[in-house]
Amino acid sequence: MGVLTYIKDYLGPIWDLLLIGVGAVFNKLYIYIKEFRRRKLVQRRLKQTTELEELNILTLSSANPCFEKSAIETKLTDKELYISFPSELLSKVKENDPGFEVYTNHSFNGKDDFQDLAQRTEISDLVELIEKHRYIVASHFVTMSEGCKFNRSKLGVYNFVSRKSSDEHENPCVKLDLFKTDYFTHRVFRSIYNELKERNHPISKVKTVDELRKYNAFTTSLGINAFIFMESAQGESIIFSRRSVNAAYSENYLKYNSSIMEGVSLTDYDRNDNVVSLRLGLEKGLMEELGVSTAYLTTLNIRDIEFCDFFLERNYFEIGVTASIEISGVFEETIKDLPAKDKELEVDKLIAVQRRKKIIEEFIKNENVYGQAMYTLKMLLARKMIFINLPKKDD
Template identity: 40%
Template sequence: MFSKFMDSLLYLKREFDISFSVIAAIKTIVIFLIGYSAQKLYDGAHKTIFNYFKSKGIRKRLRKQEQTFRHNLNILPLGSGSPYDNKKGIYVALSNKSLYVGFPSDLLGELKESFNKEDISDEFVLYSDSSFDNGNSFSDLALSTGIPDLPELIAKHRNIVARHFIEKTNGCHFNKEKLGVYRIRTHSRHGENELPTVNMELFQTDYFTHKVFRSIYKELMADGHAIADVDTEEELNKYNAFTTSFGVNCLMILNHGAGVKEYILTKRSRNATEVQSRDQYNISMLEGLTITDKNSSDRIDLSKCVERGFCEELGIENIYIYDSTIKFYDVFLEKNHFELGITCAVETSRLSFEELLQKAEFAKDRTLEISDILRIDNDRREVEAFIHANEFKQQAQFTLQRLVAREDL
């Protein structure tokens, strides 16, 4: 290649009588190559150094937030990715464990009357008592949790919650299948760079069981039980009978280019299943993981939960046609209700706010979950001012502040 270039130079010199020497040409080439290499080296070093300090700054900002979240929001951060590798960083397996608290047989007649029909299987799936050991006494849970009167508490609160379903109060309108977390590990690493990994083993349960254990937790928390002071992963796994849900907390980011972004927030409907969160602000979408959230390999997939949530709550049937990316970041325990969750950012560059509003009008669960949709600019001061001026779900505030901390604002 070099010889051809030199032949071309000699041809120009001969044909057009251009006066320059071969040595001068070589010098010019060498100087150019040195300058080009130096510039590339500088650009590479500058990018590496910039990314290093930016990443270090983000990690420092996130660590600083953690104590605030523990005290102000009663949220325990468990693990963090930047983001997690969707294929190798998040491993979700469905175990052979299940946990069901059966609806009281003496109240079944009243339950059917409340639905005004004999066959209620579409609205209320019925299960019999069944614990992790496949027994029906729940004595295994009393032993594993160290709560000796847990079977008695289950009997007490199943009747309390059953009454809520009969009267359609406290967000109890239906009973469907859910997934709980049997065991979680967030301190594993994978690959040469030792990137963080989340490992979760799930168990099958239902919404009625979920509400029963939430009701029990509320009583234990009021009595000052140690479960309310869980501070480590090991302690959390001890009380796995209470982790009957896993929520995917998604913030939609509309990227309009040139650094202009908007965050999409929602306001909870007065019909929302969680009574305490009604009329509070939420992130774009919050969805609980279910047995239907499987990929083409028949494995539980958090991304499938995101896709379903955006379809059911915001009317977006295919999020990917808008050049969207889905990234998962922070695993946490919300201790007011003892609920596990993960933060998620869904960034799209081909969806306008107006089109989003149009689609959301026809969403399946819009009236049940969302009363309003709004946007705020990606300005940290504006975000913090909005948070301080309004009432948020704890998980929503945590998600918003964690994701904003990662943005280059």
């Protein structure tokens, strides 16, 4: 009689329980090792930055697979930044937009001369640039060109901090201190940035969070870039939007983008938690850009919403956050043709692309796709173990 048989007979029923226990331990160990290897692979891929540098995008912080709700702190500070609209042109824009919001010059230090910004950024002629570009941008509002149609309040990022948490995976925690501004001020600083970029100014080559803080007057936007993952007639799919000819910046007309690209604003302030809610901003994008009404939002089967990466888009000097939305249901039967408040202004159409590496790579190679959309796509798909190659500039 073998030793194993003897032990089995000796233990009797306990042997069966022992086998079940050992099997459970090995199964858990297998799952742990598999998940550990998956996380390490994804982490390694997320750190590969060569393609991202070609997009001129800098990753500020990434979680693997995503940020916990408690790991993102968005605080509204008492800081404000406003550039006054030229008074002699105000009556003309009021004809187009009676609700056009007007503010007086106001810098972070509470003064109206913007000298604090010139000193902080070490841009010696910044005050002169502000005066020059407020008239350039005002002319766009008068003619309602380049997406300059309405002026409403928005939020910028005064300070961004990322640190490792104490959990076993050392996922980061991020804190964003936000300031109040408006769309006119945002567009003035974008216009100034374009001139500085042409001068080859250091602002266009920011590589660290510390450098970014120096130029916080220019981070007048926090944008949510979200892709929807759901079934379509083609099977498991990703939903792209094509931007409208009425969208901001003429060079982006009819470009393909993420499903939603929504700026965070004061309407996303959650009074219950006393924070600016990224989720509320995302839901606002679902409603205004895709037409998902408040009532429909409660019935739409959203399985999961995840925020994954914070980044700096250096072509426009805007801070963004990537997000994924998992929806149960079929694209053609749920969200494809909903009427939306801002659809005419923002979105030309929605299309589903099958969630297969080869098909996705062909699509982004053959179509005109936003840089931040390709970044968002690459980063989100990596969490799903789909590692796409982005097209080269000379492809």
